[in-house]
Amino acid sequence: MLGYYSRLSAEVYDKDKPVGHSFGDVEFYLERLSSVEGKILEPASGTGRILIPLLEKGKDVEGLDSSSEMLDICRENCKTRNLSPKLYEAKMENFSLETEYEAIIVPTGTFLLIHEREASIQALKNFHRHLCHGGKLIIDIFLQTEVPIGKVSTRVWDCANGDVITLEDKNVEVDYIQQYSVSHGRYERWRDGSLIESELERFPLRWYGVEEFNMLLKDSGFSNIKISSDYHQGEYPESPDQIVTFEAMAEK
Numbered sequence: 001m002l003g004y005y006s007r008l009s010a011e012v013y014d015k016d017k018p019v020g021h022s023f024g025d026v027e028f029y030l031e032r033l034s035s036v037e038g039k040i041l042e043p044a045s046g047t048g049r050i051l052i053p054l055l056e057k058g059k060d061v062e063g064l065d066s067s068s069e070m071l072d073i074c075r076e077n078c079k080t081r082n083l084s085p086k087l088y089e090a091k092m093e094n095f096s097l098e099t100e101y102e103a104i105i106v107p108t109g110t111f112l113l114i115h116e117r118e119a120s121i122q123a124l125k126n127f128h129r130h131l132c133h134g135g136k137l138i139i140d141i142f143l144q145t146e147v148p149i150g151k152v153s154t155r156v157w158d159c160a161n162g163d164v165i166t167l168e169d170k171n172v173e174v175d176y177i178q179q180y181s182v183s184h185g186r187y188e189r190w191r192d193g194s195l196i197e198s199e200l201e202r203f204p205l206r207w208y209g210v211e212e213f214n215m216l217l218k219d220s221g222f223s224n225i226k227i228s229s230d231y232h233q234g235e236y237p238e239s240p241d242q243i244v245t246f247e248a249m250a251e252k
Contacts, residue, residue, distance in 0.1 A: 005070055006069055008199040010047065012167060015159075016083060019049075020045070021050070023108060023233055023241075028233075029046055029054070029107060032138055033054065033059060033103055033138075037102070039062065040059055040060060040063075040098075041061070041064070041104045042106070042107075043062045043092045043098075044064070044110040045064060045070075046067070047073040047077055050105075051063045052078060055085055056083070061085055065087075065089065066091045075087060083167045091115060092111070092127075093123040093126060094122070095126065098130065100130065102138075103116055103136045103138065104130065104137050106127075106137075106139040107139075112142070112205050112208075113205065119178075120216075121216060121219075121220065123220075124155060124220035127220075128250050130145055133248070133251065135249070136208055137246070138246070138247045139243050139245070139246050141243075142242075143240040143241075144207035148171060149171050150170065151171050152170045155169075155184060162192075163191050164189070165187060165190075166190065169183055169184070169189075170239060174223045180206045181205050182205075183203045183205075184201065186198065205213075213244075221251065222250060223249035225249075226247045227244065229244055231245065232237065
């Protein structure tokens with residue numbers, strides 16, 4: 001069985017998307033959460049790229065992730081900054097916490113990692129269940145136009161101890177009817193020209209149309225839905241290469 005955000009993958013994620021690295025989303029989410037005084041939950045919080053800047057701004061944020069390796073790095077990133085948030089190992093579609101949150105955020109298309117439609121609908125309903133009345137969900141998606149099968153990309157990262165980590169990624173499957181793609185990634189750690197660690201990852205990714213996702217939110221109990229693009233509040237997307245953000249309210 002191929003891995004999914006295991007040790008090498010988590011290390012690369014932290015190098016490639018370090019704490020505070022922004023695609024425009026860190027500033028956007030800080031602004032949209034400025035009026036939130038209660039608890040915030042970030043499912044799929046990863047190694048703390050957005051969670052930690054929110055904590056440093058005084059927000060009461062908790063995180064969860066399905067990868068124990070990602071959470072280990074997140075805890076270490078928090079520790080070095082004298083932060084100690086609650087972090088849970090769980091999946092978006094079936095986590096169960098006692099807290100009702102004032103806001104739940106899922107930035108940068110992370111929600112699309114749930115590639116099975118029924119599981120993604122279950123996750124939206126689970127978000128709704130964990131929000132207080134009037135609580136807000138802010139969630140990003142991105143669109144898919146074309147997935148060339150067999151296309152290979154390679155990237156390289158230098159480590160502080162002199163090691164080198166490489167990633168060779170290849171698209172192996174696309175289903176335009178069920179709306180998901182699958183890529184396989186091979187992570188390798190090299191030291192002094194010798195391969196010392198290798199990791200294979202299966203990476204599925206789902207996509208939605210803008211109005212399709214709007215309808216799913218309504219069907220999951222959300223209302224007052226606002227749509228933005230490229231982190232410009234209220235600007236409806238005009239191009240398929242834009243990040244699309246939905247902000248919706250939970251009514252109980």
